Structures are given as structure tokens and as C-alpha cells.
Amino acid sequence: MNAIRALLDRGVPLVAASFDDTDCERAAKAAVEAEVDVAELRLDQFSTTDPEHVREQIGAFRDLPVLATARSAREGGGWTGTDEARLALFRAVAPLVDAVDVELSSREILADVVAAARRHDAVVIVSFHDFDRTPPIDRLRATVAEAKAAGADIVKVSTMATSRADVKALATLLTEADDDTGLIVIAMGEIGSVSRIFFPALGSRLTYSFVDHRPTSGQLGYAETFRLLRRFYPDFDQRKTAEL
Numbered sequence: 001m002n003a004i005r006a007l008l009d010r011g012v013p014l015v016a017a018s019f020d021d022t023d024c025e026r027a028a029k030a031a032v033e034a035e036v037d038v039a040e041l042r043l044d045q046f047s048t049t050d051p052e053h054v055r056e057q058i059g060a061f062r063d064l065p066v067l068a069t070a071r072s073a074r075e076g077g078g079w080t081g082t083d084e085a086r087l088a089l090f091r092a093v094a095p096l097v098d099a100v101d102v103e104l105s106s107r108e109i110l111a112d113v114v115a116a117a118r119r120h121d122a123v124v125i126v127s128f129h130d131f132d133r134t135p136p137i138d139r140l141r142a143t144v145a146e147a148k149a150a151g152a153d154i155v156k157v158s159t160m161a162t163s164r165a166d167v168k169a170l171a172t173l174l175t176e177a178d179d180d181t182g183l184i185v186i187a188m189g190e191i192g193s194v195s196r197i198f199f200p201a202l203g204s205r206l207t208y209s210f211v212d213h214r215p216t217s218g219q220l221g222y223a224e225t226f227r228l229l230r231r232f233y234p235d236f237d238q239r240k241t242a243e244l
């Protein structure tokens with residue numbers, strides 16, 4: 001079975017760390033030693049997306065489940081190429097990875113990325129980011145519904161929290177959804193940092209940390225993320241082993 005799906009099926013929150021293509025062999029070794037659950041490869045931050053190069057870097061992460069992300073510049077990522085090229089990249093990596101992340105706003109390629117992932121049993125994360133603000137909760141509810149309808153296995157909502165009310169709205173979005181919805185919710189920013197630990201305990205499926213990749217706003221390092229999840233989520237250490 002797909003390694004990320006198998007981990008998700010256990011119902012315990014998982015920890016991802018994000019990587020670009022800097023010294024992948026060494027980075028992958030550090031991630032395995034750190035017990036990271038999922039390596040998110042930020043293809044949009046690679047020095048080149050030449051297929052041979054990308055295949056080689058994914059190969060370096062062979063001992064970890066891999067999530068491939070090619071974030072559009074529109075949603076804060078580094079992808080500045082065409083949508084055709086991005087779709088071709090997703091199609092090339094779909095057979096090699098366990099999951100892909102594509103933005104709901106990437107309407108021109110969304111259905112084709114979902115289809116490519118499905119063909120290879122890769123988990124589909126359909127994501128929404130707002131690096132400036134947290135939109136009203138009704139907008140976010142509509143976003144989740146649209147992402148589900150587009151074929152998401154997991155919907156990710158990651159927005160900038162500029163007040164405690166924003167953190168509360170995101171927590172509400174998460175807790176009102178039933179467990180089958182499969183949500184990843186992140187409150188970005190310093191005020192949202194608590195969400196990196198607290199939201200997994202409320203049902204958010206994956207929390208993002210960093211090993212030595214540049215952190216996004218409010219991310220905690222993997223060591224701190226692990227320590228706090230162990231402290232506050234009693235089943236955390238069983239995520240890779242036990243039938244829960």
C-alpha cells in the first residue's frame with residue numbers, strides 16, 4: 001500500500017519536513033535519523049526541474065514517504081514556469097512518490113494532476129494558502145467543499161493568522177469537520193505557531209516542520225515538533241507501529 005496512506009490510516013498525526021534539492025542524500029539521511037514521517041519535496045524550489053535531476057533527488061529519499069509539491073507563485077511558491085510544464089512534472093513524478101500537493105486555485109491543471117495521482121495510487125492533497133490573512137470561515141468552508149469535490153483525499157488550508165480570532169476560526173474549521181473529511185489546517189505566522197502542535201491534536205493530519213530547510217512563517221523545527229507532539233499527543237509514538 002501507498003506508504004503515506006498507510007500512515008494516515010492509523011489516525012495519528014504525522015510530521016513532514018520540507019526539502020529543496022540541496023544535498024539530498026545528506027538531507028534524506030538526516031530526515032530518516034530524525035524519524036520524519038514524510039519528506040515534502042518542494043520541486044518549485046529546486047535549482048532545476050530537469051526530469052533526470054528530479055528523479056535522482058526523489059531517489060535519494062527512497063527510505064521515506066515522499067510528498068511532491070510544486071507550489072505556484074500565486075500561492076507563495078517558487079514555480080514561475082508554465083502550467084503545461086508543471087503538469088508534465090506532476091505526471092513524471094506521480095509514479096515515484098506517495099502523495100502530491102496541488103492548489104485548488106490551479107484550476108487549469110487540477111483535474112489532470114488528480115487523475116495522474118490516482119493512476120499511480122498517490123494521495124492527493126488539494127491545498128489553499130493565503131500568506132496575508134485568514135479569510136472568513138464561510139469562505140474557508142466553501143474552499144474545503146470545493147477541494148473535496150475536485151477529488152482531494154486530504155484538503156490543506158494554510159492561512160496567515162494575524163489575531164487569536166484567526167487561530168480560533170481555523171480551529172473551528174477543523175473541529176466541525178467529521179474525521180472522514182481529512183484536513184490539514186495550519187495557522188501561519190508567529191501567533192499561529194501553536195497550531196503546529198495543537199491542530200494535530202484536534203485532528204489535522206500532517207504538521208510541517210523543517211530540518212535545515214528555510215522555515216515558513218511560524219514553523220517549528222522537527223526536534224521541537226516531535227518533543228511537543230510526544231508531550232501532548234499520547235499515541236504519537238505508535239503512529240508507525242500499532243493498530244490503534
Ligand SMILES: O=C1C[C@@](O)(C(=O)O)C[C@@H](O)[C@@H]1O
Pocket residue numbers: 018040042069101127129158186188208209216217219
Ligand atoms: O503549504 C505548506 C505548509 C507550509 O506553508 C507551512 O506553513 O508549514 C509549508 C509548505 O512547505 C507546505 O507546502
